[in-house]
Amino acid sequence: MSKSQKTAPERVSLIGAPTDVGAGRRGSSMGPEALRVAGLHKMLRGLGMEVVDRGDLIGPLNPEEKPVNGYRNLKEVAAWNGLVRDAMYEALKDGDFPILMGGDHCLAVGSIAGVAKHCHEAGKSLSVLWLDAHADFNTPDTSPSGNIHGMPIACLAGHGPKELTGLGHAVPILDPTNVIQVGIRSVDAAEKELVAENGLTVYDMRQIDEHGMRRVMDMALAKAAEAGGHMHVSFDVDFLDPSIAPGVPTTVPGGPNYREAQLCMEMIYDSGLTCSLDIMELNPAFDRGNMTAELAVELVSSLFGEQTLARTHSNRKYSL
Template sequence: MKKDVSILGMPMWLGQTKFGTNLGPSTMRTAGLADRLRQLGLTVEDEGNVPVGFAGQFKTVGESSKNVKTIAKSSERLAAKVSDILKQERFPLVLGGDHSIAIGSLAGVASQVKNLGVIWYDAHADMNTPETSPSGNVHGMPLAASMGLGNRELVNVGGFREKVKAENIVLIGARDLDPGEVALIKERNIRVYDPSDVKRLGIARVIEEAVEFLARKCDGIHLSFDVDGIDPQEIPGVGTPVPGGISYIDSLLAVQMLGRCEKLVSAEFVEVNPLLEQGDATARLTVDLIAAFCGESIRPKLAKPVREEQSAIS
């Protein structure tokens, strides 16, 4: 990772139905994120929050997706900020907010990285379009929109359509897919590691394979980390929990390895909702993940020592 990090909050909740993800950025800040990163010798600038408009959970007449105009305008603001951070040769670390924020994050990164790769660590593929979405919730659409599929306003955030090619995407942890997403994944031959693959191969090998697959053909890699990729018994404060996720220990190892990848140019951590639990456990655990990603030596009991995996991605 670059030594210069810019923290950027995106307090978005309109991509889904549960109020509280808008509190994620402030909760992670309160849990001591910036100080943890500075203790690692990083130069950290907290650039505050991107303004998000207010709207109810509604669909415009003739529109099949909720809050599209508000999300699109906010995504444009986020894209501009992320692009500026990269122009300054700093590392954009975006705090969500629901996963619809990835529309803006990816637009900003792709404006500066010609051939972008994406590691999507999530229980969901988020590849629905308005035609395939069962709910109309935009947090289930950001990856499809970033591929150039779906609602025109979301697809065109940043002023161009395709932010990432299907062949440059790796899904890790996906286990709750809608029929339209399954069809799209098969049609575009998108690489997927579900939790059973992680158990069979081990998280270290999954990360090694994902990085090698993308690094050899991409100019940079963006990490989009949804905390519901982790088993909800360990990460309770998420709006769309799915049983059987990747363990927290494996996730720590995953981000430690990814943080050593020279092609990583940006990252976001999303879907922390402090209103869905007692206390702030999910925010604190997410800060631990981010600190591990940024180089903190967090070494729980692992199946394989971290040192064994370093050569593959350094």
């Protein structure tokens, strides 16, 4: 494969957040190191970028407590998200393209809070492309578990505890109508109403089955382009079908296959919109020989422009 002719970021910052404090099953804390072992930094350097590994953030251990008032480990989740927020903001302030290596998906509250603060100060609008099997719009009233990795979008939209909704420059941290979700196939019954009421744009697996990944990504990226400014991609590895990506704590059958996932990432790159990235919920405890981490790195290489042939992308440009 050869690098595309499009311009890649000059410098990428890797930020590790080794915690599973928001999840119901342990192991996502090993995700950042699994991505390093799979060669994430080497791949990015091979595409011509300078890579700065800022190391792993150090936060509280997972106390594995039972939920209190509908939230499990809220104090620790808030602490980790504060660390992530500051790290993402500092990387963007330094002019870098930040990649957050999770860690469970509760960390998206801090990640996107840091990005939103940067965008606010720079006078840019923010859209979020959420690649996931789950809508992650639960609240204590709708969550069957109290695990906060099922609540980050709700918290970002202002529905959650002040410890998390207050992490940003404003409440809500993010306009939910600027959230575009792709690959969704597991939404709790009461959660469905919240998703509809808050105006998220959701492309579930039925739409991918009916229209194909190309058409769905055309629509998703056009919606992101309408928002303009900065597009943040939050990639939960359980977005992928578990037959190709078993290394996640919450597998849901019927996700995108290898080629669909590659096309998704290639089209994200072609759009020229992405300015920051999360890689979430990679859990080596459930993986086989680090295959899921290696696949995640391969897919991220496509998101950064690795492809079989050089292309002009003249039909894949989205105007800001």
